[in-house]
Amino acid sequence: MSYSSKTQSPHVALFPSSGMGHLIPFVRLAASLANQKFQVTIITGHPLVSLAESDFLSLFLSAFPQVISKEFHLLPFDPSTDKSNKDPFFLQFEAIRRSATLLSPLISSSSPPLSAFISDIFLASAFFPITADLHLPNYILFPSCANMLSLTAYFPSLVDNISEEINIPGLSTKISKSWLPPPLVLDSTSPFATQFVENGKKMVEYNGILMNTFDSLEPETLEALNEGKVVNGLPPVIPIGPLVPCEFEKQVSSLSWFDDQPDGSVVFICFGSRTALSREQLRELGAGLVKNEFRFLWILKDKKVDKEDVAEVEEVLGKGLVENLKDKGLVIKGWVDQGGVLSHRAVGGFVSHVGWNSVTEAMWHGVRILAWPQGGDQKMCSSVVKRCGLGMWVDTWDWGGGELVKGEDIGETIKELMGDEKLKLQATHIKEEARKAVASGGSSETNLLRLRKELERCM
Numbered sequence: 001m002s003y004s005s006k007t008q009s010p011h012v013a014l015f016p017s018s019g020m021g022h023l024i025p026f027v028r029l030a031a032s033l034a035n036q037k038f039q040v041t042i043i044t045g046h047p048l049v050s051l052a053e054s055d056f057l058s059l060f061l062s063a064f065p066q067v068i069s070k071e072f073h074l075l076p077f078d079p080s081t082d083k084s085n086k087d088p089f090f091l092q093f094e095a096i097r098r099s100a101t102l103l104s105p106l107i108s109s110s111s112p113p114l115s116a117f118i119s120d121i122f123l124a125s126a127f128f129p130i131t132a133d134l135h136l137p138n139y140i141l142f143p144s145c146a147n148m149l150s151l152t153a154y155f156p157s158l159v160d161n162i163s164e165e166i167n168i169p170g171l172s173t174k175i176s177k178s179w180l181p182p183p184l185v186l187d188s189t190s191p192f193a194t195q196f197v198e199n200g201k202k203m204v205e206y207n208g209i210l211m212n213t214f215d216s217l218e219p220e221t222l223e224a225l226n227e228g229k230v231v232n233g234l235p236p237v238i239p240i241g242p243l244v245p246c247e248f249e250k251q252v253s254s255l256s257w258f259d260d261q262p263d264g265s266v267v268f269i270c271f272g273s274r275t276a277l278s279r280e281q282l283r284e285l286g287a288g289l290v291k292n293e294f295r296f297l298w299i300l301k302d303k304k305v306d307k308e309d310v311a312e313v314e315e316v317l318g319k320g321l322v323e324n325l326k327d328k329g330l331v332i333k334g335w336v337d338q339g340g341v342l343s344h345r346a347v348g349g350f351v352s353h354v355g356w357n358s359v360t361e362a363m364w365h366g367v368r369i370l371a372w373p374q375g376g377d378q379k380m381c382s383s384v385v386k387r388c389g390l391g392m393w394v395d396t397w398d399w400g401g402g403e404l405v406k407g408e409d410i411g412e413t414i415k416e417l418m419g420d421e422k423l424k425l426q427a428t429h430i431k432e433e434a435r436k437a438v439a440s441g442g443s444s445e446t447n448l449l450r451l452r453k454e455l456e457r458c459m
């Protein structure tokens with residue numbers, strides 16, 4: 001029996017977990033569905049962790065006043081759940097999961113009644129029993145690459161016996177144990193690892209897994225996932241990406257400095273929304289930039305959560321370094337419109353922590369990447385970046401917080417990136433492929449169309 005009665009258009013609720021890396025793809029999908037005249041509800045865990053999330057959500061809701069926003073008020077924090085993990089974004093996942101029983105009253109009262117529920121992979125095993133009880137068709141929006149999805153699906157069968165080299169069935173590229181998100185390897189009994197396994201197992205019960213990737217980018221992986229080679233019984237894996245930045249995300253940039261730079265001459269350095277390198281590592285990076293001939297725009301992040309990131313650039317980098325950097329580029333603390341920067345003709349390369357949204361945005365604008373993974377899924381994403389030829393990855397560089405990468409090495413590697421014509425050509429090719437995928441008749445657009453039809457049938 002369908003949960004909702006017949007209404008004029010399907011009503012879909014979307015629930016991201018926490019942090020901009022998760023909110024952004026959910027909002028882009030929500031915007032796309034709202035543009036197709038779907039009723040859309042977006043639910044977020046409150047209080048939100050960062051200012052960037054509240055600002056982004058407000059901008060979205062002003063641009064899409066027809067979207068219903070629901071606040072999911074979290075149960076009080078229980079410090080006994082995880083003493084080891086102090087990451088505020090992880091604690092928020094955990095708090096949302098622990099508050100899952102509050103979901104039923106919040107969504108049962110939806111008007112018109114919901115036709116489907118789309119949630120984040122991190123919430124999957126906690127939410128599924130609740131939304132399934134309401135007879136809702138359930139989808140996951142997986143915010144990372146298909147490579148990471150294959151690991152998530154397969155991991156439950158290898159959790160107690162992780163070898164140095166992992167062979168995921170159906171995939172020709174072997175995965176090194178060192179690419180796995182560190183908490184999975186460090187302690188398989190940690191809440192992070194336990195939830196990772198529970199979510200991975202739960203995926204088979206979902207109606208579909210939506211992906212921010214496209215067919216021609218990860219063809220072998222997507223095929224293996226959809227042919228049941230990775231895990232038998234996995235629901236359809238539906239690539240609908242790249243999820244493209246919306247109009248409301250564009251900020252009128254004050255970076256007029258950019259307009260004075262020659263084409264392709266600037267290196268953009270940004271480590272996403274929630275990664276702060278150690279001060280020692282930041283200073284090494286600065287030293288590398290001083291030695292370099294390239295101009296740069298560097299988004300400096302000193303703390304994980306933006307509200308706490310209050311120290312001045314000079315305090316973080318030291319007076320001498322700031323003086324030496326001054327004539328070579330810009331160091332900015334705070335949020336920039338990354339899509340806008342990557343689209344600027346002056347940008348020739350991107351030093352990135354390889355969060356998946358950053359990768360898809362670099363593809364969208366055809367900018368080559370120097371992959372410098374810092375944690376989580378980022379080595380799995382780096383392997384995709386290297387394989388498709390969008391960028392380079394020095395896989396001997398340690399995770400963030402590990403062995404320091406020397407400024408000299410950083411400078412040399414950036415030089416290599418900016419001089420690599422093959423990468424530049426391939427980045428332009430990937431940009432064309434990405435645009436083809438979402439254009440009329442393209443693979444992702446066709447999948448999205450099919451998904452919309454499927455959701456209409458759910459009414």
Ligand SMILES: O=c1ccn([C@@H]2O[C@H](COP(=O)(O)OP(=O)(O)O[C@H]3O[C@H](CO)[C@@H](O)[C@H](O)[C@H]3O)[C@@H](O)[C@H]2O)c(=O)[nH]1
Binds near residue numbers: 143
């Ligand atoms: O000043 C800034 C900083 C970031 N961004 C945007 O913020 C997003 C950042 O997302 P992402 O590049 O994926 O990095 P994280 O914020 O670190 O995302 C988390 O979530 C991703 C999706 O699951 C994972 O791939 C990452 O490893 C994980 O850290 C991107 O859309 C950026 O354009 C800006 O617009 N301006």
